[in-house]
Amino acid sequence: MFSFTYMAKELRRRLGRTILTALGLAAGVGLVIGIIGVSEGLDEAQAQVLAPLGSVGTDILVTRVAGSTTAPTATPTPTPAADQPQQSFGPGGGGFFAGPPGAGRANAANQADTTALLNENNNVVTDLSKLGKPGAKFTHDFFLSATLLSFPQEAVDQIADIPGVTKVTGGLTQLAQHQTGTVPQIVAEITTGGKTVTQTVRPDPMTAEERAAFAACAQKSGGTTQTEPAPSPGAEPRRGGTFFFGPGAAEKCLPKRFQEFRASFITPMETIRQVVNPPSTDITNKSYTAAGIDPASPTVGLVTQTQLTSGHWLRSTNPNEVLANVAYANKNSLKVGSTVAINGTTYTVAGLVNPTLTGNTADLYFPLTSLQKLAGKTGRVTQVLVKAKDSASVDAVAKEIKKLLPGAEVVTTKSLADQVTGSLADAKKVASRLGGALGVIVLIAAFAIAMLLTLSSVAKRVREIGTLRAIGWSKGRVVKQILTETIGIGLLGGAAGIVLGLAAAFAVGAFSPSLSASSNGVPGFASSTLSGLFGQTQAAAHTSTIALKAPVHMTTLAIGVAFAVVGGLLAGTVGGWRAARLSPAEALRNLG
Amino acid sequence: MTTLTNEEIPPMENPSIQKLYELQDVTRVFRTGGGEVRAISDVNLEIYPGELISIEGPSGSGKTTLLQVLGALDKATSGTVRFGETELTEIDDKELTELRARDLGFVFQSFNLIPTLTAAENVEAALVTVAHSKKERRARVDELLEVVGLSERRDHLPTRLSGGEQQRVAIARALANGPRVILADEPTGNLDSETAREVVSVLRKLSTERGVTVIIVTHAEEVARMTERRIRMLDGRMLNGNGDPTWNQ
Numbered sequence: 001m002f003s004f005t006y007m008a009k010e011l012r013r014r015l016g017r018t019i020l021t022a023l024g025l026a027a028g029v030g031l032v033i034g035i036i037g038v039s040e041g042l043d044e045a046q047a048q049v050l051a052p053l054g055s056v057g058t059d060i061l062v063t064r065v066a067g068s069t070t071a072p073t074a075t076p077t078p079t080p081a082a083d084q085p086q087q088s089f090g091p092g093g094g095g096f097f098a099g100p101p102g103a104g105r106a107n108a109a110n111q112a113d114t115t116a117l118l119n120e121n122n123n124v125v126t127d128l129s130k131l132g133k134p135g136a137k138f139t140h141d142f143f144l145s146a147t148l149l150s151f152p153q154e155a156v157d158q159i160a161d162i163p164g165v166t167k168v169t170g171g172l173t174q175l176a177q178h179q180t181g182t183v184p185q186i187v188a189e190i191t192t193g194g195k196t197v198t199q200t201v202r203p204d205p206m207t208a209e210e211r212a213a214f215a216a217c218a219q220k221s222g223g224t225t226q227t228e229p230a231p232s233p234g235a236e237p238r239r240g241g242t243f244f245f246g247p248g249a250a251e252k253c254l255p256k257r258f259q260e261f262r263a264s265f266i267t268p269m270e271t272i273r274q275v276v277n278p279p280s281t282d283i284t285n286k287s288y289t290a291a292g293i294d295p296a297s298p299t300v301g302l303v304t305q306t307q308l309t310s311g312h313w314l315r316s317t318n319p320n321e322v323l324a325n326v327a328y329a330n331k332n333s334l335k336v337g338s339t340v341a342i343n344g345t346t347y348t349v350a351g352l353v354n355p356t357l358t359g360n361t362a363d364l365y366f367p368l369t370s371l372q373k374l375a376g377k378t379g380r381v382t383q384v385l386v387k388a389k390d391s392a393s394v395d396a397v398a399k400e401i402k403k404l405l406p407g408a409e410v411v412t413t414k415s416l417a418d419q420v421t422g423s424l425a426d427a428k429k430v431a432s433r434l435g436g437a438l439g440v441i442v443l444i445a446a447f448a449i450a451m452l453l454t455l456s457s458v459a460k461r462v463r464e465i466g467t468l469r470a471i472g473w474s475k476g477r478v479v480k481q482i483l484t485e486t487i488g489i490g491l492l493g494g495a496a497g498i499v500l501g502l503a504a505a506f507a508v509g510a511f512s513p514s515l516s517a518s519s520n521g522v523p524g525f526a527s528s529t530l531s532g533l534f535g536q537t538q539a540a541a542h543t544s545t546i547a548l549k550a551p552v553h554m555t556t557l558a559i560g561v562a563f564a565v566v567g568g569l570l571a572g573t574v575g576g577w578r579a580a581r582l583s584p585a586e587a588l589r590n591l592g
Numbered sequence: 593m594t595t596l597t598n599e600e601i602p603p604m605e606n607p608s609i610q611k612l613y614e615l616q617d618v619t620r621v622f623r624t625g626g627g628e629v630r631a632i633s634d635v636n637l638e639i640y641p642g643e644l645i646s647i648e649g650p651s652g653s654g655k656t657t658l659l660q661v662l663g664a665l666d667k668a669t670s671g672t673v674r675f676g677e678t679e680l681t682e683i684d685d686k687e688l689t690e691l692r693a694r695d696l697g698f699v700f701q702s703f704n705l706i707p708t709l710t711a712a713e714n715v716e717a718a719l720v721t722v723a724h725s726k727k728e729r730r731a732r733v734d735e736l737l738e739v740v741g742l743s744e745r746r747d748h749l750p751t752r753l754s755g756g757e758q759q760r761v762a763i764a765r766a767l768a769n770g771p772r773v774i775l776a777d778e779p780t781g782n783l784d785s786e787t788a789r790e791v792v793s794v795l796r797k798l799s800t801e802r803g804v805t806v807i808i809v810t811h812a813e814e815v816a817r818m819t820e821r822r823i824r825m826l827d828g829r830m831l832n833g834n835g836d837p838t839w840n841q
Contacts, residue, residue, distance in 0.1 A: 002713075002720045002729075009708035467704040470665055471765060472693020472721035474686065585666035588700070588777075589656065 007484045011492075014457060021453045021486075022493035025567045028439075028446035029497025029560040034504035035435040036559065037550030041508070042427055045548060058300055059394045061411045062159065062384040062401055064149040132183045141342045143174040143290065143375030150380040155405055159384055162400045164393035170381035171302040172292035172371050173362060181283030194269040203258055210255045217253030288328065291362035292371030292381075300387045303353045303365050311336035311351025319370045321350040328363035340364070343374060427548070446493075447567045454486055454575035458582075465579050466587025479576030483568075486575065490568020494561035501552060501560055508550035611674075612772065612805055613639035613662060618671035620657050631657035632828045635671070639807070641772065644799040646816040647809045649825030655809045656777055658825065662807060663696055663775040664688045676772075693721040697766025697804075699795075701778035703758040705750040711737065711761045712746040718768035736764040740794060756787035763794055773805040774798060780815050792818045 011018045131138040156170040206214065291302045295314035298305035303323060305313050314321050324334050329352050334340070338349045347366070355361050372378045386401070388394045398410045458465070465478055473481075615637040622629045632654040639645065639662075649655045660666035661673055664680055665688075673680040678691065692698075697718075705714045712733045719729045737743045740760035742753075750758050759779060766774050776795060780788030792815050798804045799820075808819060816822050824831040 002716060005713065006706070006709065006717070013708045463704060464706060467698075467700070467706070468717065469689070470663070470692060470698045471718040472689060472696075472769070473717075474689045474721070477721070583666075585660045588665065588704075589660070 003481055003484050006481060007488050010485055011488055017453050017457060018489055018492070021450045021489045021571070022496055024446040024449040025490055025493025025564045026496035026500055028443040028567065029494055029564045030500025030504060031442045032439050032563055033497065033501025033552060033556055033560040034508070034550065035439045036556045037501065037505040037552045038427075038435065038508060038548070040553065040556070041548050041550045044551065058385040059388040059412060060386040060398050060401065062155070062386065062405065063382060063409045063411070064151050064407055134183050136183045137181070138183055139178075139180045139341075141374070142177040142179065143371070143377075144177065145375075145377075145382060146173075146175040148173060148382040150377050150382050153379045153381050155408075156381065156384050158404055159386055159401055162397055162404065164389045164397045164400075165386055166389050167297070167300045167387035169294045169297040169301050169385050170368060171294075171383040171385060172368055172375065172377060172381050173302065173383060174290045174292075174371065174375045174377075176288050176290045176364075178286040178288065179283050184283075190272045192270050192272060193267040196266045206255060206258075214253050214255070221253065288363040289361070290371055290374075291365050292368035293323075293365050294368050300385050302362060302383065302385070303355050307353045307355050309352050309354045311349070314350055314365070314367055316367070318348075318350075319367050320345060320347050321367065322347045323351050323353045323365040324349050325361060325363050325365075326352050326354045345374075443563060443567070447570050450486065450489070450493075450567050450571035451574045454482070454571040455578055458482065458575045458578045461579075462582060462587045465582055466584045469582075469584035470588060475580040478579050479572075482576040482579055483572035486572030487565055487568040489571070490564040490566075491561070493567065494564030497560050497564055498557050501557070505550040505552045508548060512547040512549065514547055610641070610676075611638050612641045612643075612676065613637065614672075614674040615661075616672045618658075618661060618668045618673055620654075620661060620666065621669040630828050632661070632825075635830050637823070637830065639805060641805055642799055642803040643805050643807075643821060644796055644819045645805075645807045645821045645823060646819040647807065647823045647825060648811060648813075648816050650811065652827075653825040654828035655825045657828075659775050659777055659807065659809045662773070663698060664691050693718075694769055695772045697763075697768070697771040697774040699759065699762050699766050699774060699776035699779045701781040703750070703755070703762045703782070705758055705761055705765075707750055710747045710749055711742060711753065711757075711764075714750070714761055715765045715768055718765045722769050732768065736767055737761075739767065740764045754787075755783050756790055759783065759787075759791050760794065763791070763798075767798070767804075771804065773807065776806065776808045778809055778811075780810065780812060785814065788812065788815060789818075 131140060150172065153170055156168055159165060160168045293301045293303060293314070295316045298313055308323070309326055311323075314323060322340065324338075329335065329338075329349070334349050336349055336351060340347045340349065347364075347370075353365065366374070368381070369378075372380065386397065388397045394412050398412050401408060401410050468478055468481075469475075615635055618635040618637075619633050620631045622631055635658060647655045647658060657666065661668050661680075664675070668681050671681075675691070675695070678687075680688065680691075683691075698704075705711075706717060709717060715733045715736055716729050719732055724732065733746070734743065737746050740763055742757060742760055742764070745753060745757060745761075750761070753761065762779075763774070774795065779795070780791055783791060792808070795806045795808065796818060799806045806819075808815060810816055822832075
């Protein structure tokens with residue numbers, strides 16, 4: 001093609017201008033690719049934050065978090081003494097059956113929730129003596145609800161009846177404490193008493209009345225009377241003094257208080273049993289999270305069959321199978337077929353799962369009923385996962401659930417997206433506003449540079465254009481030639497821009513700035529720690545930290561190249577318009 | 593038509609021969625900031641096929657403007673310019689462009705070759721205006737370069753060619769689509785007298801052997817003397833009109 005030969009030679013001749021124009025466009029294109037990449041990276045990061053719902057085929061997550069109710073009427077029952085160390089504590093936390101919301105009662109309600117929460121986690125402070133005789137070795141797994149309150153499983157059936165709900169399943173998430181150690185000596189015996197107590201007391205001197213009475217008494221007993229001196233109190237009657245007693249007279253005649261204090265006593269022997277607080281023991285503690293899922297619901301649940309990487313899904317027929325999280329399995333050398341002994345029952349790892357969740361990942365997934373039994377929460381769940389008919393009905397269903405279960409924390413994927421805050425949200429704002437503005441400015445500048453350089457090129461080529469017109473080139477052909485050249489530059493700029501953009505994306509990936517995303521009401525164990533359990537009255541904000549990546553997709557590259565070509569087209573149009581306006585006679589007259 | 597070209601027969605004495613150009617009262621006025629400039633005034637001129645004509649005159653005498661009006665590059669402000677059956681003052685830019693591509697060839701003082709293109713490609717640049725296949729174009733380029741004796745220089749860039757060679761490439765380009773007229777504006781202005789003579793010989797040969805009308809603007813007496821008919825311009829006016837053949841020596 002002649003015009004391509006001409007274009008290629010022309011671009012090579014005016015290499016400086018070509019490179020300058022192409023680089024201008026490349027900067028714009030690179031920036032656009034980078035911005036789109038970062039923006040998509042942010043979208044992916046957000047998707048990652050929202051994955052807890054999305055990846056498990058769930059539109060709505062229903063939980064009951066401490067503090068989420070305003071006035072629960074179900075008062076937690078005090079913990080009765082349990083025969084076994086695992087929970088048999090009765091209903092535990094409150095149900096959903098809350099009274100009408102009242103803002104003024106919020107504090108009291110939160111107080112009630114806190115109590116319920118403490119009750120849920122009661123076996124943290126369980127009586128370790130029930131594990132065996134003091135000194136005996138024990139291994140035991142305790143299951144705690146952490147920040148999630150459990151509620152009756154009937155809620156699942158209630159939600160299933162709401163129109164628009166296609167699938168619903170319950171889940172029980174528990175924080176497990178795997179403890180190994182020695183049953184502590186928790187009672188100490190102390191023996192007291194059996195000692196003779198003696199005491200020396202110096203009584204006050206006898207009063208005048210007492211002395212008179214004493215003298216009268218002594219006289220009566222046949223002793224001689226002399227008023228002075230008075231006998232020293234507490235001293236033995238003096239012998240060979242001025243005063244003599246008959247036998248027993250002194251004892252008889254002393255005032256009563258002088259007689260009594262002389263009695264001594266022996267304290268009684270006694271043994272006291274006292275509870276030692278705190279018991280000292282060598283217990284080691286490992287915690288893991290356990291989730292109960294319905295084996296009959298492989299598509300909706302805390303983990304789904306699509307996340308299974310090896311082995312097979314839980315079978316309803318075998319209550320002693322578990323699924324292990326790949327990460328947990330690797331750490332603990334578990335594989336398909338491995339066994340895990342928990343509180344006297346041996347569980348077989350049926351399969352490994354790789355949940356992409358960031359918020360609700362559990363380490364071991366049990367059949368719901370098995371975990372309910374282990375945790376002593378028969379008939380109770382901590383989550384209800386709901387799949388709506390379509391995305392349009394999600395909000396309506398969520399509203400229905402809130403009406404049905406007033407104490408429920410109802411989270412939808414959309415509400416979660418709206419609530420995402422933190423540097424991720426900030427970065428998204430920055431990317432969309434500043435990045436967008438910057439991209440527009442740089443693109444406009446690049447386009448302007450391309451247009452100006454093309455105009456100057458046309459001005460320099462007036463004689464050439466005049467000659468071409470003279471030898472029979474039409475205006476259209478001249479414009480087409482200039483467009484071919486500028487689009488050629490655009491493509492070069494696009495190619496260089498792709499390199500720049502990829503480099504920028506790579507730099508972002510290599511830097512991998514961490515972004516935090518906080519969203520209120522994403523209940524899960526990521527936000528709950530044992531230390532935070534007590535006194536926790538508010539739903540914890542779930543914060544995820546995500547490393548930002550800037551993925552560059554083919555479409556992004558295409559968009560970048562399209563921008564460069566548009567820049568070339570604009571420049572060519574402007575230059576071509578200028579060239580077409582040129583009168584060939586004038587062009588040749590001035591410079592020919 | 594080549595046979596009709598005969599030095600012995602003056603144009604006016606052969607009214608039966610179809611005129612190639614017929615200019616009547618052609619005036620070209622340029623509007624500039626300082627007022628109007630009459631580049632050419634009331635030019636009456638008839639040109640017959642195969643003529644070899646020179647237009648002489650000092651700078652600013654209007655000879656280049658006359659050549660551009662003849663070359664369909666510029667339009668007369670008033671008067672009529674008939675080219676064959678076509679009135680050039682009445683057709684639009686598109687038709688003028690087509691006319692230039694098909695019937696006219698240009699040769700310039702400074703050659704005006706496209707600097708990035710080789711000799712062959714410069715010739716090809718004129719061929720692309722008329723629908724030819726690439727193969728046809730290549731064959732035609734070889735043929736034209738053969739005519740001007742530059743076959744062995746076909747892949748050289750203009751900067752690698754001498755002035756005479758460049759002008760011969762320009763002539764080959766002007767001949768590309770088989771024009772009826774070649775308009776040369778000071779074709780020897782940038783050449784030494786030896787080379788100038790060669791170039792004019794080539795143009796003369798085109799006229800005599802191929803019947804191409806050649807119109808040369810020049811102020812070189814030596815060049816003008818090689819032509820059959822000399823037209824003199826001064827201050828936009830032709831000093832010797834159609835009826836004054838005395839200039840033809």
